[in-house]
Amino acid sequence: MSSDRLEIDKKKIIADAAFAVFAEHGFRKTSMQLIAQKAQMSRPALYLHFQSKEDVFGFLVLSFFKKVEAQIHTLLVPGADPTSLLSDVFDAFDPDGVMAVLLDAEHGDELMTVKNESVQTEIQQIEANMLKGLTNWLSDESEQDRIICAAPDITAQTILSSYYGLKSPRPSYQVYKARTSQLAQLLGKGLRS
Numbered sequence: 329m330s331s332d333r334l335e336i337d338k339k340k341i342i343a344d345a346a347f348a349v350f351a352e353h354g355f356r357k358t359s360m361q362l363i364a365q366k367a368q369m370s371r372p373a374l375y376l377h378f379q380s381k382e383d384v385f386g387f388l389v390l391s392f393f394k395k396v397e398a399q400i401h402t403l404l405v406p407g408a409d410p411t412s413l414l415s416d417v418f419d420a421f422d423p424d425g426v427m428a429v430l431l432d433a434e435h436g437d438e439l440m441t442v443k444n445e446s447v448q449t450e451i452q453q454i455e456a457n458m459l460k461g462l463t464n465w466l467s468d469e470s471e472q473d474r475i476i477c478a479a480p481d482i483t484a485q486t487i488l489s490s491y492y493g494l495k496s497p498r499p500s501y502q503v504y505k506a507r508t509s510q511l512a513q514l515l516g517k518g519l520r521s
Contacts (some may be wrong), residue, residue: 342367346416354435355442386444393454395423404465410518418508428501475519
């Protein structure tokens with residue numbers, strides 16, 4: 329196994345441990361010592377991979393968005409039923425059950441509002457890619473008369489903005505899942521009118 333692959337694997341182990349610590353203690357009360365203990369390593373060993381808890385958190389957030397983007401990219405196929413596709417797109421925002429932890433954790437609100445400037449540009453690019461992919465899918469499906477969508481770019485923005493709005497005020501995970509299902513049904517039916 330290459331040294332790059334080992335480094336990525338080690339970072340993933342640390343990130344998984346850190347996510348559990350962030351969920352339990354919140355961002356502000358999490359320390360590198362707590363992360364190191366959960367990852368079963370020394371603090372000096374942890375510092376070989378991440379310089380701060382902000383770095384670990386940035387890695388987590390960026391990994392989350394990369395997983396979401398990759399999953400959404402695979403879903404945007406020609407001829408997909410709009411309701412099913414949107415339901416699957418919304419489910420893509422819950423890789424590995426992350427939303428269940430964030431929504432039901434005591435510190436979920438704090439974790440969902442932490443801003444990490446070091447990865448913000450990359451996240452904005454990923455979000456732009458997701459928006460572009462959804463816009464292209466809507467446009468292509470409309471051109472093929474499989475859906476009705478006069479303004480694919482505005483519709484894509486509305487879909488993603490609506491999805492982000494489902495988390496405010498912060499619901500339980502169960503309510504969140506009901507909201508995503510309802511939104512997919514409403515939007516999907518609207519595209520098929």
